[in-house]
Amino acid sequence: MDAQFIIEVEALAQALDQIDYFGVLKISQAATAADIKEAYYRESRAFHPDRFAAAPSLELRTLVGKIYRRINEAYTVLRDDAKRRRYVADISGPDRMRKLRFTEAEESQVKEEQKKKIEEQFGQTPNGRKFYTAALKEIEAKNWGAAERALKSALMYEPTNPKFREQLTVVEKARPKDEAFRIK
């Protein structure tokens, strides 16, 4: 094996923690999806562990393994548009050196965001949400009386919820007058 290559492997393995994923794949930040794939194939041909499986030097195999895992990591992030955007933002900021390796948004964080969205959409309290979703169903079925009752119940739990109030005015307008709390 040529000495040049071994020097390259050693230098690259050493420098891995100082370069970003674009550097790992040897591409520019403007690379297209096709460029990324092409680079991934090129680097795979150079550093795939299978290529060195029969090489006698354990040290070489260890270094190649380390490099190739990083190549896969880089490809995984850069091929995904959403992850790539976040990553580019990360490495363009002041924290660049700490963010050279992509960290996924924690699942708990994602869940927190989802929860917030649901709360905004359907209310902050479990009972408020329950009555509000029931009201939405009744509205869809044009059961105005039932919708009004459900909304009023929802407002008992969240008196200031603007969404609940808004829907209530809509329902009150839509409801035919004679249907109001008829006593049979």
Place this chain on the structure above:
Amino acid sequence: MSDDIAVGIDLGTSYSCVAAVLDAAPQVIPNEWGERTHASVVSFLEDGSVLVGNNAKKNIITNAENTVYSAKRLIGRFFFSDEVKKAQAVMPYKIVEGANNSVRVEVRDRVLAIPEISALVLKEMKAIAETALGHEVKKAVVTCPAYFNDNQRQATKDAGRIAGLDVLRIINEPTAAALAYGFGKDISQKICVYDLGGGTFDVSILEIGKDVFEVLATAGDTYLGGDDFDDRIMGWLAEDFLAKNGLDLRQNKFCLQMLKEAGERAKIEVGRDGVARIHVPSICQNPEGEVLDLAQTLTADQFNRMVMDLVQRTFKVCDEALQSAKLTAGDIDAVILVGGPTRLPIVRNSVRHYFQKDPMTGIDPDEVVALGASIQANALLNREAATVGQSSYLLDVTPLSLRVGTVGGFTEKVIDKNTPIPIEKSKTFTTSRDGQDKVKIRVYQGESNKADGCELLGEFEFTGFRVAARGEVQIQVTFEIDSNGIVNVAATDLDTGQKTSTTISLSSGLSEQDIRNAMSQNAQMELAGHDQKSDDMELVEPDQSL
């Protein structure tokens, strides 16, 4: 060097196959009788020897309790899993519980772990290759379903070691098939490998760029295979027999085996000829002592209706794989069929309909996986590759998300499914109590955020870090998935940089000691039907006997 050879072994649920690259071409190695595939059946004979392969399969009826088949359905599974419960109900051999919820089989007063059974099948493949090649074979690439989890892969690897093989790599069956298809062809295509085996279904979407075989996505169902087609026919035959004669053949394990054999034969016949005439003479006796035959005719129409939902299930899996690969069926340039059941017209036609494309012909669905494995085995021995490069590169993925357990029975994702391997990911954990001296981490695989919905791979306990107030110690845990798809875990104390020691409490696998014991026991088991090449045989000089 002639002895520097590695074979490729397709260790199947129903049949296994061994191949090697000889004179620069991958070839299936037949046994002495010219058989190219061998039943993955292990029969323990009265004299203590072991029969493996197509001859062992004949013993499923006559030596039912001591003949183990479909062991792959049980490998790497927990004793409490549904698959094991189902097997207990239908298998004539005895399935018992071993340590750590593992599965064992009991034959002739011997208790064996599942990898020990698979090891005997691998040993047979090794013996077939050795007989044909005329020298010892020590190295192999063994295949497993793409959708196998870490426990199942580890157990497969253990089986290889027990058989006395240096397992160079575990590769995925569909990936091996793709390699056999595209190797040396210099093509650039997106292909789909539809692999319906005896007990598992896999689908992999690959992009082939000349020498690079990139798996874009893989999906599967490890509970779906040709066996399930047989079961449908069996069920139908049994119901019909019950209605006519008032006897349930499924109540007797002997009758059940005859029924199973009839089911399998009928499936093959109806696929080949469009109709199957089933006739099993004297399947049982009624209470009056009258000997009864089983006789029925199965038409293609009847059969297709019986199995349609099973075939439909495979396309749900195809949908999932295509979606993960961000492709549609129309983007696929070629469809490769793997596994015996793909010979069935119902399967072929449904695949053609789904992909709007004729599946590739000229590929033997029973042999293509072993051929691909042999190409990979040959590549891994290639010393020149470091300088001149390999002729092929497999870029495979992990089929399942890797997760760690969190409080309240939940899990958190560490590595996504369909991530290219080998890969590593680090996560920082901290102590939650003052003076805590160990941290326990449970590792799972699966797509549910609840621990119950995932497969437990093991519990890792880290010790040997600094003892300090809670939250002060930061332990960085690195999860690595290697090229075999096997998970490794290591931990470092972030402040001191000290590596902490790891103890893994194995979920269902075998400990190092178990494997060593099994290796020595396995070495003593004689495979029947082979000339044991012992040293003293070579000492006999033919001239002296004259």
